[in-house]
Amino acid sequence: MSTSFKLYTFYTSALLLLSLYCQPVSAKVVPAACFTDNMVLQQKAKVSLWGTAKPGGQVIITPGWTKQKYQTKVAADGKWMAKVATPAYGGPYHVSFDDGEKLTLSNILIGDVWLCSGQSNMEMAVGSGAYGVVNADKEIADAAKYSAIRMIKIDNTSSFKPQLDVPVKWPWKVCNSETVKDFSAVAYFFAKKIYDEKHIPIGLISDNWGGTVAEAWTSGTSLKKMPAFADFVKSTENGLTQAGIDEQYKTEVRKWINRSRSNDPGFNDTIANWAQLAFDDATWPKMQLPNFWEQAGVANYDGTMWLRKTVDLPADWAGKEIKLNMQGIDDYDLSFFNGQEVGHTEQFYYPRNYSIPGKLVKAGKNIISVRVFDNSGLGGINKGPLTLQLAADPSKSIDLGGEWTYKQALPLPKLEQPPVHANTPNRPTLIYNAMIAPILPFNIKGVIWYQGESNADRAEEYKTLFPLLINDWRAKFNNPDMPFYFVQIANYNCNDQPPVANWPELRGAQTDALKLPYTGMAVTIDIGEAGNIHPRNKQDVGLRLALIALAKNYNQPAEFSGPMLSSQKIVGNKVELRFAHSQGGLINRNSSDVKGFFIAGKDKKFYPAMATVKGQNVTVSSLAVANPVSVRYNWQNTPEGALYNKDGLPAVPFKIDNWDDIRLDKK
Template identity: 70%
Template sequence: MVLQQKTKANIWGTAKPGSLLFITPSWDKHKYQIKVAANGKWKTGINTPAYGGPYEISFNDGELLTLSNILIGEVWLCSGQSNMEMTVSNGYGGVLNNEQEVKDAARYSAIRMIKIDNKVDFIPQQEVPVKWGWRECNSENVKEFSAVAYFFARKIYDVKHIPIGLINDTWGGTVAEAWTSGSALKTMPEFRDFVKSIEGGLTQKDIEDQYHKNVRSWIDSINANDPGYKDNSAEWAQLDFNDSRWPKMRLPIYWEQAGNNNYDGTMWFRKVVDIPTDWAGRDLKLNLTGIDDYDVSYFNGQEIGHTELFVYPRHYTVPGKLVKAGKNIIAVRVFDNGGLGGINKGPLDIQVATDSSKTIDLNGEWIYQKALPLDKLEQPPVLANSPNRPTLIYNAMINPILSFSIKGVIWYQGESNADRAEQYKNLFPLLINDWRAKFNQPKLPFYFVQIANYNATDQPPAADWPELRYAQLNALKLPYTGMAVTIDIGEPTNIHPKNKQEVGRRLAVIALAKNYKDNMVYSGPIYLSQQIKNNQVILAFSHAESGLVSKGTKGLKSFWIAGADKQFHAAQASIVNNKVVVSSTEVSNPVAVRYNWQNNPDGNLYNGAGLPASPFKTDDWSDIRL
């Protein structure tokens, strides 16, 4: 493992109850004496030297235990959602040149990582949930390392040769409020009631019961507007419904691959099945192996089950009272929340519930009909077993490590909060200040990644990536923060872009400049102020000392300008005297400018150090999209 250098590093554990425990680190041979509590628990701090090693620490409560291969260096907490969780060689598609990166990792044994297990809890925990313990970087272990964290550490090590310990505390698809303490969240009205309900004894069962009620209400609300429903009955699920004009589709397949491009929302599927005489009146089991995203399934017009999980096998019981000999109808209404959708994975079949040898294959031709597009659908309730509940991840995965001495935090998260970007302007600084208070480090460095360019097709319709990036930009107002802009290294159709090397490098450059005192440019241009002269807006930037640059072309792209009517027009922009001058023939009296204000923009403003400018807006208008 790695312990933080030049500090009083906390260590804790269990030993013989009531005994004297002697702890001796090999770097100074100082013997620490601790009285073990009656419950067997103990905790102390040991003085650590400047970086180096490897060292040993011995523990003796009458029985000797020695930990070896301990390095003294810098410990960084690496947290966030899937883009920080994404590993070097697998999970979410891997990274660029991953095979070569795995080979090269053998040179970095001074980088170590521990993975905190993904857990939630309703009360703050003390025991650290470890998925796997401290691992030394090599060509095997690095495969499971967080890629961003590893490349961050590698850059710092290449420059400073300081051992780096990485606490991998990540969970894909999670929201910021789940990582924030209840005491902090109670200051925000939208989270206060939930936190108080937990303190009042709310249980997981209570949440699940309420979730099932919410799902039922959500399905009923969809039924009210669904053309497949009439007079509170699933008309499109009835055997005698006339579906002769419906098109055909061979299942399993994503419906985009069957010619239904750019359609998200609900789609009904129907298939007539001939039931043998000896099956009549018997319970059956309908097996639908994979559906993207949710479904409600029917047999002879009656609902037999619904599932609100992505690509999760469905095994629905068909009550015998619905089963008759001869023709029966299976209908499935699929809800696709973005990206690919449909009944996409087989096998598909129906069988006698008590005898799997009696099976009818349902793969092949079905008929289908579009119903409600995504913009006509309400968002479904949050999954009952989801970690995305306020403070539950914090309780299980952050609170237990608060005693561990760390150098700072790197954070990559935000995509899951993009449908509440305005809220994030308060929530994200709250999280940062909360962690600083709880770690008892008011100046704790907190460096984060601004979410990358992406077309956001699998996000909720309300997702607002430009505003989320703007909320992240505003967090730089907090001291001891830094932001790695990645608006130029995302992938339009991949929410997990593979160039994690550059993400880690940009984070490391911030740390090298701010914490290791290297004289280097660590940020791209950040909007500072605007000056309006006639029909032009003149923009000034910080972090432009190395010069503003138009990368790739002579002219600047992705600038927009508006007058008092708040109607934005594509603008002409150029660099003059290390400022950006913006204008448009469509706007004679400009008021505001926005830059890279799309989910997947193509702006090209950089500084001389090759770092991109952050997207920004000069106005404070809300609910305006280009």
């Protein structure tokens, strides 16, 4: 099944739910859905409280931590907002709202509020048993001690325009051994460490969505600065509808398919060579159709595949219009008859009924060629019947099922990034509009972020996009110094399998974002699982994020980063590397050799390096490289290096070259 179909099904279901936490029906004043019992408000701040009430009236707000009352007018559209000063952390308190009828929210704590965003590794819950984090049952039992940690979950939804209503999936919950099962695991372990050290109540806004791209989380205002996204953002601002988006998507896919001709071996210039009747496909392997090609012997292949079928037509068909019918293709197709294109469809599993003009139809041998595009999962001409029919007499039909020849052409990594399906939220700014814009008035301490996997095939773009997102949120939250701490994506994808995307380069783009002030990065290159994109060890992820916050925001002097390359020097056939964040010396946790280092000369051929660790330095060399130019460390999807500092934090992967076309992953 294609990614586009699976995402469409998931997101369509999600968009059916836009749940707001309901206040008692007797109250006319209704705070925004993010304000409920059990919430945490940011300490020592002028927090924004807002909601709706009877137009033209007034709302009196009485916080339980002060005798002061706050009064605000209700606008003609029924909306109101007030700024309320909060003390240092403490509680529990209550807050009353009165517009003639009183509504009181209870069990409120004052502390620090962190926005916890990103994709599925931030969304992943603590869970239970084998379906939860490592030692889930123990963590669940332990959670009873952390009632000062609270979480609210923002619902997954998207919009073409910035929204005001906060889409809450579930309201603020007090952490205990039952509720913690639904908590974002990374966020919970982050909060737990901070609370253990500082005993400050922690509020967590769980605002994340699995499988999403960074541009979907960024405002249109900022995305217009990037040409890749500007046109789409401008079109939504100009009132582009979903129907218009659907048509635009089909056009984009068609252009993408046409551009792919240039490096497809099936084409000779603009001629579809593999579609010609005279082309000899005698050496091509065979498969039975209709079928998914993964079930016909072609495992783990995504990209383009050419399929050919020779068919003998009777003499009375010659010169007459015929129909080519194919009931299901995963995902797209470009179809030919005797070398001439007769149709194309940019929809998954949609019936194809292509007309073939009589001038192409001749008695005897004819050739049908179909170039199939598969974006992920299963692919192929997978649903029958497959037929040719006389257009004037459909009762005359030829069955095309059975043996076809096939040839793999362009694997997915060699294709351009395909257009995103029009019915998913993975379009520029759509998630920002619905899930970030409504909470911008909510005062927060900072952001923790775990995302990148869905942009790993566009690492170069991420170098611009990710800092843009960080600065965008700081501007929108009106806090230029807002802490933004993120997770570098973990090791993933077994080295003996073709890499799904360029994860090392994406990690490098994340490291580059540290050039922005008030940022920090938790390295997880050692705690992923090669065959699991959702590793269960979320304890160390949360811990490493918390170490950054403790050092930078809570005045706790402790190491918060693993060793990071600070300088390099080429001396003869050796390269001397020095690392910051390595006070007390570097530690190699491999049993014997220091692994993970590769070295290359100007020919760009990398060899495993011999490495010697001494204090804060590592010296690398190889007998195969007389004049080294570059060194890389852990620059693979799933590397083997185990270099740490004395605080148990892993070294940051790095390269000292700018060669983007070199892959170290084993094939």
